[in-house]
Amino acid sequence: MSVNPPSSPPKQDNLLFAIPKKGRLYESVVKLLNGAGLDYNRPNRLDIAHCSSLPVTLVFLPASDIAKYVGEGNVDLGITGQDIIAESKTTVNELMNLEFGRCKLAVQAPIDSAITHPSQLAGKRIVTSFPDITANYFKQFETDKLTQIKYVGGSVEAACGLGLADGIVDLVETGTTMKAAGLEIISTIMTTQAVLISNPKTRHSKLVKKIHQRFVGFVLAQQYKMITYNICTEKLQQAIKITPGRKAPTINPLFNEAFFAVSAMVHRGDVGDIMDDLHELGATDIIVFDLENCRA
Numbered sequence: 001m002s003v004n005p006p007s008s009p010p011k012q013d014n015l016l017f018a019i020p021k022k023g024r025l026y027e028s029v030v031k032l033l034n035g036a037g038l039d040y041n042r043p044n045r046l047d048i049a050h051c052s053s054l055p056v057t058l059v060f061l062p063a064s065d066i067a068k069y070v071g072e073g074n075v076d077l078g079i080t081g082q083d084i085i086a087e088s089k090t091t092v093n094e095l096m097n098l099e100f101g102r103c104k105l106a107v108q109a110p111i112d113s114a115i116t117h118p119s120q121l122a123g124k125r126i127v128t129s130f131p132d133i134t135a136n137y138f139k140q141f142e143t144d145k146l147t148q149i150k151y152v153g154g155s156v157e158a159a160c161g162l163g164l165a166d167g168i169v170d171l172v173e174t175g176t177t178m179k180a181a182g183l184e185i186i187s188t189i190m191t192t193q194a195v196l197i198s199n200p201k202t203r204h205s206k207l208v209k210k211i212h213q214r215f216v217g218f219v220l221a222q223q224y225k226m227i228t229y230n231i232c233t234e235k236l237q238q239a240i241k242i243t244p245g246r247k248a249p250t251i252n253p254l255f256n257e258a259f260f261a262v263s264a265m266v267h268r269g270d271v272g273d274i275m276d277d278l279h280e281l282g283a284t285d286i287i288v289f290d291l292e293n294c295r296a
């Protein structure tokens with residue numbers, strides 16, 4: 001694998017943190033860094049940026065190289081996909097799932113072909129950006145002939161239409177790319193999402209732990225919203241059943257009234273139903289807030 005060194009030297013003794021320089025993970029990673037308070041200024045086109053808030057240097061690298069840098073280089077932390085870790089065969093510590101970059105790595109073939117099972121592609125021509133995972137996967141179906149696996153760095157879906165492959169192994173999220181290329185899924189090799197990884201031999205374990213904890217808080221905060229409402233004494237117990245909170249709801253009596261103000265964390269996806277249920281019960285002044293960050 002060819003990898004370019006960063007364009008200017010990192011600050012000595014800073015923790016090095018590898019960030020995807022572009023692509024599908026980039027925007028979510030930038031949000032995560034902001035949310036976790038890792039402030040930085042990235043001069044135009046430079047692949048290196050020093051954080052102003054922590055002794056951390058960000059190195060912007062292709063997502064596909066990050067597992068290698070973290071596993072074998074001096075890079076302490078990184079963000080990349082589980083698919084890339086599996087393909088790199090390097091040992092890294094997977095610290096946490098980041099809940100974005102979700103997709104699956106799938107064997108695909110032209111819709112108008114007679115292929116319905118991956119065994120029909122064993123020994124044939126497969127194009128992919130994941131040659132190692134692909135070779136291992138097809139081994140189970142091979143009898144005499146080895147599967148011919150060709151690596152391409154992108155636009156894998158074009159390979160069948162251009163006569164280079166009988167099938168491909170590529171990532172599928174919505175399926176738009178696959179359908180546009182006239183392909184369909186024959187089998188799924190693995191599901192994947194973005195993860196925070198660390199170098200098992202890092203000299204910065206304290207700082208790794210700190211950043212990890214901040215990310216845990218931010219990712220948790222993204223999954224919840226805060227709801228507050230007023231409810232009369234007689235209906236309080238029923239309301240608590242609707243919003244039990246993560247541990248328990250916070251309940252405060254309202255001044256001079258037989259009412260309580262309740263606040264609780266609720267799952268983002270449940271908010272609509274919970275508001276309906278509370279309204280039906282007779283709760284008033286129901287307000288929902290986004291959580292910017294939290295520490296559970």
Ligand SMILES: Nc1ncnc2c1ncn2[C@@H]1O[C@H](COP(=O)(O)OP(=O)(O)OP(=O)(O)O)[C@@H](O)[C@H]1O
Pocket residue numbers: 022023024025026062063064080081082083084100101102103153154171172173174192193194
């Ligand atoms: N469509 C997608 N939906 C969700 N996650 C994806 C998708 N495509 C790729 N990923 C995840 O992001 C990782 C990096 O892929 P990405 O396409 O961003 O890199 P790239 O191909 O180097 O960049 P680019 O496509 O801009 O050339 C993948 O290994 C996978 O984990």
Ligand SMILES: O=P(O)(O)OC[C@H]1O[C@H](OP(=O)(O)OP(=O)(O)O)[C@H](O)[C@@H]1O
Pocket residue numbers: 023024153154155156157170171172173174175176177178
């Ligand atoms: O199922 P979908 O939602 O269409 O997403 C899947 C596509 O996304 C990625 O490609 P990307 O856009 O990164 O281009 P690339 O193939 O050139 O890397 C991946 O390689 C698939 O082709």
Ligand SMILES: [Mg+2]
Pocket residue numbers: 023024154
């Ligand atoms: Mg891509």
